Amino acid sequence: MPHADTNHQWVLARRPQGLVEADDFERRDAPVPEVGEGEFLVQNLYLSLDPAMRAWVSERGTGYMPPVPIGGLMPGGCVARVLESRHDDFSPGDLVLGMFGWQDYALSDGGGPLRVSKVPDGVPPTLPLSALGLTSLTAYFGLKEIARPQSGETVVVSGAAGATGSVVGQLAKLSGSRTVGIAGGAQKCAWLTGELGFDAAIDYKADNVRARLSELCPDGIDVYWDNVGGEILDAALGRLALHARVVLCGAISVYNSESPAPGPANYLNLLGRRARMEGFLVFDYLDRIDEAMAELLPLVLEGKLRYREDIRDGLDTAPAALRDLFTGAHDGKLMVQIAS
C-alpha cells in the first residue's frame, strides 16, 4: 500500500517539571523505515493517551519500563493498519493494536512491551483503545485477580470517571457489589450515578472525602481501587473493612510531582484490618486478552458497559491533549486520530 515519504514523530524534548506541558515534546521528521525480514510496517490510525505516560517521561521511570530518553520517540498504544508485511502472522490491511508510539508510521516485529494483536473483524477501530482498551483490561483483570469483590461488598473507586475507573465501577456493579465512585466535578459525578449505575459518587473538588466515605461506607470499604494516590488513598485506607483489598492501579495525583509524594499515613490500618494492598499492572495478563475480550465485547455491544471517547484530531494535538488528561479537561477516553 502507498504511504508518504516522511514519518512525522513526536519526541521528548526535556523532562517535564510538574504538570506536563506541550513544550516538553518536539516534532521531528524521519524517513519511513524499510521493512526487513520478519517485520511489518503500519500506519497509525488512533493513538491512546494514558496517565502512565507521565511516569514514562519522568527521571524515575516505572518499575516496568525504563524512562523515555531525551530525544526519544514517545511510546504509546495505537490502533494501526498494516501497510506492508514480511511477517508470517500479519498481512496488509490487517487492523492491529500495539505500542507503535507517537508517529505516523511504525515498524514492528510483532513483539515489544505489548505484543501486537489483531483487532477482530467488526470491532470499531477506536474500541480497542476505549471500551476494549488496556484500561478496560486493567479493570477486568484487576477485579478478577486482585480485588475479587463479592456480592454485597462495598467497592470504592477513585478516578471513577476515567477510562479505567468507570469500567471498574460498572464491572463491580455487574458482579453484585455496591459501588461508590470518586471523581472531580458535579457533572462527572452525575454521569457515574445517572448513566453508569454507580450507587453513589463523591465529588472530591467539592466534598469532604473522608466524611463522605464514612457516611457512604458505614461498614467500611471492602475493595478500594486506587487510580490517584495521595490524600484520597489515605482517606480510603482510614475506612477499610476487615480483610479489605486495596488495588494500586495508578497514582495520577503524584505523577506530576517532582519530589516523592508523602506516603499514606493510614497504611498501618492494613494491619488492624488484616487488609491487603497490592500493585497491579495489566501487562502481566496480556496472554489472557482473549478471555477478557470474550467477556467484555458482548457487554459493550449490549450497552451494559458504557464508555465515552474524546477524540482529538491530528497527531500534532497529542502534546496538548496529554496535558488535558491531567487537568481533567477531557470527556471520556482520550485519544488522537492520526489518520482515517
Place this chain on the structure above:
Amino acid sequence: MPHADTNHQWVLARRPQGLVEADDFERRDAPVPEVGEGEFLVQNLYLSLDPAMRAWVSERGTGYMPPVPIGGLMPGGCVARVLESRHDDFSPGDLVLGMFGWQDYALSDGGGPLRVSKVPDGVPPTLPLSALGLTSLTAYFGLKEIARPQSGETVVVSGAAGATGSVVGQLAKLSGSRTVGIAGGAQKCAWLTGELGFDAAIDYKADNVRARLSELCPDGIDVYWDNVGGEILDAALGRLALHARVVLCGAISVYNSESPAPGPANYLNLLGRRARMEGFLVFDYLDRIDEAMAELLPLVLEGKLRYREDIRDGLDTAPAALRDLFTGAHDGKLMVQIAS
C-alpha cells in the same frame, strides 16, 4: 488451693505521651474474685510484655481491641495455674495460657480475646510465652499464610533480634530462604548471624540501611517482614523484587509517637513491582494453634529454633520492663515472673 486475700493489679493511670513511662501505670489492690458457675480462678506465673501493649494504651487503640480505659486493668498474656474451677474443661493444677492481665489472680470463663488453652505436660512454663508464644505463632502463620517464602528467595526481617523477628528469620532459613536481619547494635547482629544462622545482618544504628539493603539484596527483596514501620519499611519498599510480599506485623517505631507517623513514600513501588503489602494478626489463626505447636515444639526441643528469655522478677517490675521493651534494654523475649 489456698491463695492470698488481696489481688495486686496494675492499671493504666494516664495515656502515655511518646515513650511509655513507669508512671503511666499505677498499682491497685483488689479482692480476689469469687468463682461463679462456668468460671475458674488462676494464679498468674509469668506475664508476657509485648510491643502491641503500647498500641493498646493509646487513644487510637488498634483495629482489633478497644483502647484500655484510664483506670482499667492492663491486659497481657500470661501462663497461669488454675487454683479453683467451676468450669468443665479446667481443673485445679492445670497450667494454662490466656489473656489474664497485669495481676496476681484472674477469673476466666475460658474465652476472651485469646481463648484460654492448656499448656501440654512437659512443656517448661515460660515456653508458651517465648519460643512457643504468640510471637512464634505470629512468625509461623505469617510466613505460612502471607509471606510464603520459596527456596532461594531473599527474606528480610526488621526487628530481627526480637521475639517475632528472630523466629521469622530462623523459620525462613529452615525453609531454604536467604535471610537478612535488621536489628539495633553489633551485639544483636552478631547473635543473628552467629547463633541463629541469618545469612547477613544490618545494624540500623550504625549502618546506612538503604545502602546495605542494596548490597545484600542485589536481586531485590522477595519477602519483607516489617516489625518496625517508619524509615526502615520505606527503605525495604524501595528495594522490592517483582511480586514481593510485605508482611505488616507491627510498627514499633511509631507506637510511641503521638502524631501519626508519615506513611512510606515508596509505597508506589508496590505498583511497579506488582507487590503486595498485607496486614497480619495472629489472632485470626488461633484455632490452628495445634498445627503450629506440632511443628514448632520439636524444632525448639531439638535446638533448631533458638530463643532467649529475659525474665524480670515480680509483677511490680512490669511498668519499667515495658519501657525497656521500646528502648532495646532487654535481651530476649521479655516477661515478668509473678509467682513461682
